[in-house]
Amino acid sequence: MLAAELRLAGVRPLVLERQPQPRDTPKAGGLGGQILELLRYRGLLDRFAAACTDPIPAPRFPFGGVHVDLTQLVESPMHALPLPQQRLERLLGEHAGELGVDIRRGHQVLDMRQDADAVTVEVVGPDGPYRVTARYLVGCDGARSRVRDLAGISFPGTVYPEVNRLAQITLPDSVTRLDNGDLELSGFGTIRAGFTRTDRGLFGMGASPASEVLSVYTIEDETVEYDDDVPMTVTELQDSIRRVLGVDLPVAETFRLSRFTFKARHAERYRAGRVLLAGDAAHLFPATGVALNAGMLDAVNLAWKLAADVHGWAPGGLLATYHEERHLAGERTMLHTRAQVALRRGHDPAAEALREVFQELLTDEQPVRRLGAFIAGADIRYQLPNPNGHALTGTFVPDLTLLTDDGTTGVAELMRAARPVLLDLADRADLRATARDWRDRIDIRTGKVENRPADALLIRPDGHIAWAATIDEPADRAEDGLRAALSSWFGAPAATTIPVGD
Numbered sequence: 409m410l411a412a413e414l415r416l417a418g419v420r421p422l423v424l425e426r427q428p429q430p431r432d433t434p435k436a437g438g439l440g441g442q443i444l445e446l447l448r449y450r451g452l453l454d455r456f457a458a459a460c461t462d463p464i465p466a467p468r469f470p471f472g473g474v475h476v477d478l479t480q481l482v483e484s485p486m487h488a489l490p491l492p493q494q495r496l497e498r499l500l501g502e503h504a505g506e507l508g509v510d511i512r513r514g515h516q517v518l519d520m521r522q523d524a525d526a527v528t529v530e531v532v533g534p535d536g537p538y539r540v541t542a543r544y545l546v547g548c549d550g551a552r553s554r555v556r557d558l559a560g561i562s563f564p565g566t567v568y569p570e571v572n573r574l575a576q577i578t579l580p581d582s583v584t585r586l587d588n589g590d591l592e593l594s595g596f597g598t599i600r601a602g603f604t605r606t607d608r609g610l611f612g613m614g615a616s617p618a619s620e621v622l623s624v625y626t627i628e629d630e631t632v633e634y635d636d637d638v639p640m641t642v643t644e645l646q647d648s649i650r651r652v653l654g655v656d657l658p659v660a661e662t663f664r665l666s667r668f669t670f671k672a673r674h675a676e677r678y679r680a681g682r683v684l685l686a687g688d689a690a691h692l693f694p695a696t697g698v699a700l701n702a703g704m705l706d707a708v709n710l711a712w713k714l715a716a717d718v719h720g721w722a723p724g725g726l727l728a729t730y731h732e733e734r735h736l737a738g739e740r741t742m743l744h745t746r747a748q749v750a751l752r753r754g755h756d757p758a759a760e761a762l763r764e765v766f767q768e769l770l771t772d773e774q775p776v777r778r779l780g781a782f783i784a785g786a787d788i789r790y791q792l793p794n795p796n797g798h799a800l801t802g803t804f805v806p807d808l809t810l811l812t813d814d815g816t817t818g819v820a821e822l823m824r825a826a827r828p829v830l831l832d833l834a835d836r837a838d839l840r841a842t843a844r845d846w847r848d849r850i851d852i853r854t855g856k857v858e859n860r861p862a863d864a865l866l867i868r869p870d871g872h873i874a875w876a877a878t879i880d881e882p883a884d885r886a887e888d889g890l891r892a893a894l895s896s897w898f899g900a901p902a903a904t905t906i907p908v909g910d
């Protein structure tokens with residue numbers, strides 16, 4: 409994702425991946441949250457959706473052992489795409505390849521050093537060791553990031569002593585599935601659909617009514633450190649079910665066997681000089697469904713800032729905003745995923761009561777909406793300079809429907825090229841004239857919307873609103889605000905004004 413965004417921004421990245429082939433260990437079963445909106449803005453979502461085997465499900469989300477039913481909202485802040493991670497990685501690889509990214513598989517980073525101008529990386533590839541020098545190095549190298557360690561960035565946090573095992577299975581004829589979803593096992597009795605808690609842990613089971621395939625999972629307290637890239641076996645799953653439920657669950661077929669442990673770790677900083685971190689190298693959250701969203705949004709936030717630096721027009725402090733914004737986003741995600749640990753892990757009557765109360769609160773629309781925004785990462789508003797106090801500054805731009813001279817379009821269309829956009833919604837020639845000195849870096853567009861939220865929006869390539877003109881904001885104030893925002897995000901104005909027809 410980072411490499412593709414860098415290419416869109418006109419930079420030549422090199423990707424070094426130690427695995428010779430894409431891995432096939434199942435990880436995420438899908439992608440959810442605000443990244444889907446961003447992928448749509450880049451024109452990629454249709455292609456990603458076409459690669460899904462299932463339709464986009466009505467989003468229901470586990471939240472610390474209780475279920476958030478987002479279907480009760482007219483407009484849910486949380487969307488999900490059932491795209492298994494291996495397929496997502498393949499699609500992102502194809503996308504980056506089409507943009508001309510140099511992806512070297514089987515090339516492992518061993519060491520690095522940096523000085524004021526560059527980073528030098530020691531690599532070993534199929535033909536032996538070699539050295540690469542680059543302006544920047546971004547460690548997208550996962551939870552055990554070598555780059556993070558070499559940069560001396562600490563990764564403090566908590567490891568929870570619990571192991572989650574997850575699989576999709578079909579059942580042999582010896583097991584009867586009842587109409588209510590429960591299972592009837594001769595010699596044992598009934599296994600209930602939904603959650604079963606025992607002294608040894610938690611068993612969960614569910615399926616859509618028409619499907620033969622059941623999703624099962626277990627959670628047990630264990631202190632073993634597993635490697636996420638070592639696959640789980642069916643025997644390991646059955647042993648775990650036996651320990652939790654005290655029963656041997658016969659299995660006919662298995663798909664997507666996976667195991668994960670929960671850690672809450674957050675890099676103390678996302679940057680050390682010319683070295684930056686993104687994705688699992690920067691954060692590990694103790695709940696499912698949020699990590700890919702957070703990691704890919706890191707990449708989108710970082711790419712255009714790095715590119716601005718490489719192109720030489722980055723204003724002072726631009727790259728520092730990567731840590732400021734994404735570390736804050738990481739803290740938000742950490743907050744609700746840690747809360748999920750507290751909700752999930754207790755086994756006593758008080759913990760049961762807490763879950764019950766929490767579940768009851770989730771019958772009301774407002775808490776569901778809030779939790780949906782939490783999970784989607786849609787609650788995050790970057791703390792950007794905001795002299796006129798506009799409510800949209802720092803938020804993700806909505807896909808407004810725009811009426812233009814060429815017909816109807818949407819904000820999404822304007823963000824395809826991943827360039828900054830000044831969107832004039834009120835025919836403000838004064839603001840368009842102000843922005844002209846930045847024409848080499850930003851696109852200036854006009855359009856009309858129903859119930860316009862602002863006279864103009866300055867949208868960054870990552871889809872966040874850098875500045876917004878309040879409705880009918882006086883020309884001098886609006887021009888000053890826009891000029892300040894353009895300078896602080898996109899550098900000094902061009903030396904010569906490029907003439908454009910108005």
Ligand SMILES: Cc1cc2nc3c(=O)[nH]c(=O)nc-3n(C[C@H](O)[C@H](O)[C@H](O)COP(=O)(O)OP(=O)(O)OC[C@H]3O[C@@H](n4cnc5c(N)ncnc54)[C@H](O)[C@@H]3O)c2cc1C
Pocket residue numbers: 424425426427434435436437438493515516517518548549550551553554555636666667668686687688689696697698699700701703
């Ligand atoms: C079982 C399981 C289920 C999950 N479910 C979900 C889910 O439902 N939703 C969700 O959002 N997330 C989920 N996750 C988390 C998600 O898989 C990770 O957040 C995601 O893979 C992180 O991507 P990344 O690119 O940051 O790191 P990684 O995917 O770990 O990729 C890092 C890459 O760097 C390479 N690398 C490492 N060191 C070096 C080196 N020295 N030199 C060169 N290359 C190197 C590795 O080979 C690897 O390919 C799940 C994870 C697991 C294990």
